[in-house]
Amino acid sequence: MRTALLENGFFWTTHLILYYAASSIADSVYTRMNQLRTKRDLPGIHSVAMNREIWRSWDWESGGEEWTPSVEWKKSLTDSVLLKYMTKGGRILEVGPGAGRWTETLQKIAGHLIAIDISDRCIEICKRKFAGCDNAEFLVSNGSEVPLVEDDSIDSIWSFDVFVHINAPEAGEYVKEFKRVLRAGGHAAIHHGQDGGVHGGWRSNLTSKTFRAILEANGFRILTQFAEWRDGEQVFKISQYGDLLTVFENPG
Ligand SMILES: C[S@@+](CC[C@H](N)C(=O)[O-])C[C@H]1O[C@@H](n2cnc3c(N)ncnc32)[C@H](O)[C@@H]1O
Structure with a gap:
């Protein structure tokens, strides 16, 4: 001083x-x-009602890129993770597209994309942004269910920066829905918190241990769960708060 x-x-x-x-x-x-x-x-700030309120009134001017730490990070997450686990030409479900930060890539590779969000405002933004795309539909969800999607009709599920904001009870309801809609052999890649926000980041109470237990209780096979990944010489982190990305499969 x-x-x-x-x-x-x-x-x-x-x-x-x-x-x-x-x-x-x-x-x-x-x-x-x-x-x-x-x-x-x-529930803290992560109840269904709070999530609806927060994300409806969020300033989406930057399209969610305010959460992208670098161009290289986004490219690597897309190439090394998203494209690795999402089925090209398949029916893909995205939970919580926000303003479409990952939806752009998902829409390009999907045969059909269904994106659901608790925020009607996000759904409006996405509908406008992807207006010319006849392979994409956008639906408002009630915060724990996958609306209007038939059983066993989805090949892949993607959700990034969303389950870090969803508490364990609603996450449990979503996982039941994933089991209903994901076909046998289908994969899901879900980003979630690790320790209930102990290391900052306003995370929900969903821990990696609880998420793993929920997945196993619903009959999913966990393929991998990681906090960072290697791309050539570089190592990238899922987030600065120790979050994880879990990839799991419906064994049928
Ligand atoms: C931090 S933003 C991330 C948006 C986008 N995935 C991205 O990475 O740019 C969180 C998103 O999750 C959505 N969300 C929060 N709780 C949800 C829930 N229970 N069901 C569906 N979407 C939810 C919000 O409306 C918002 O679009």
């Missing part, structure tokens, strides 16, 4: 001290809120 004071003066350094104090208070309050949520079994 002495150097900061000498180089920047009293007024600026006071603001620096305030900044550190406010950050430290924010961190403590976040930790306390997370503890209270667990202790009292509260």
Whole structure:
């Protein structure tokens, strides 16, 4: 602080001290809120109603790219993960497209794409963005069900940056729906939190352990679960909060 004071003066350094104090208070309050949520079994900001409200009023001006850490990261996630597990020419289901950050690629490779979102605003944005695409349909979901999709009719399911915001009970309902709609041999790739937000990021209470248990209870076979992947010389992380991506298969 002495150097900061000498180089920047009293007024600026006071603001620096305030900044550190406010950050430290924010961190403590976040930790306390997370503890209270667990202790009292509260939904926090991740109930169906809160998710609907938050994402309906989100500023979608940047199209969700505010969550893309780098162009290289997005390209690698697309090439090494999305394209690896989604069936080209197949019927693909996306949960929570937002403004279509991954939908652009999914729509290009799918024979037919169905994207569902709890936010009617996101569905409107996607309908406008993909207006000329006759292989894509966009539906509002109630937050735990896959509407209007027939049993055993889907080849692949993709969801990124969505289950990190969905609490365990609704995630459990979605997994039941995945079991209903995914054909035998079909794959799903779902990004979710690891530790219920202990390491920040406003994550839901869905942990990797719970998600694994839900999948196994519903008869899915887990193929891989990872927090980072290698692409040539580079190693990329799913997110800065230790999130995971789980790929699973319906063994039938
Ligand atoms: C952080 S945004 C991510 C959007 C997009 N997947 C992306 O990566 O850019 C979260 C998205 O999940 C959707 N969402 C949240 N809870 C949901 C739920 N229970 N069912 C379906 N969509 C949900 C939101 O409406 C929003 O579009």
